[in-house]
Amino acid sequence: MRIKSKILAGFTVVLAILIAALGFAYFTFVAVSHDVDEYAHYVEEAALISEIETQFLRFNSHAREFANTADPADAEAVITYAKQLELMLEDAHEQFIGEEHRSRIKHIGQELDVYLASFASAKSLSDEYHSLILDRLEPDGIKIV
Numbered sequence: 001m002r003i004k005s006k007i008l009a010g011f012t013v014v015l016a017i018l019i020a021a022l023g024f025a026y027f028t029f030v031a032v033s034h035d036v037d038e039y040a041h042y043v044e045e046a047a048l049i050s051e052i053e054t055q056f057l058r059f060n061s062h063a064r065e066f067a068n069t070a071d072p073a074d075a076e077a078v079i080t081y082a083k084q085l086e087l088m089l090e091d092a093h094e095q096f097i098g099e100e101h102r103s104r105i106k107h108i109g110q111e112l113d114v115y116l117a118s119f120a121s122a123k124s125l126s127d128e129y130h131s132l133i134l135d136r137l138e139p140d141g142i143k144i145v
Helices: 002-068 072-095 097-145
Strands: none
Touching: 002 072, 002 097, 072 097
């Protein structure tokens, strides 16, 4: 074999090794990119879950405060937080990929609707109770005295 062909054969072998290394690097970068995108999506899901949980805690604290004091401001806060929660749950249902998470979000939304129906009943009963005290019991008590 002549020197020129040996140099070309060596260059071809080196070039083939470099192309193989570049191909391997490319596929590795593509795999890592996919993993990073997937991780970013999980981080977005976790952030959304955290926001939903925070809203539920605020919602719960105002509902308990309304149960204790019957303050109309707390009832309005409960309704406001419920509307925000419904929007957040709809957003979560759209963003979540896993069917298990989507079904949980759907279940949470259904339970929130049931809770709000119960809260509306409790609010109307509380309003009726306080109106009976203010409109009937106190005026009738003053008439007796």
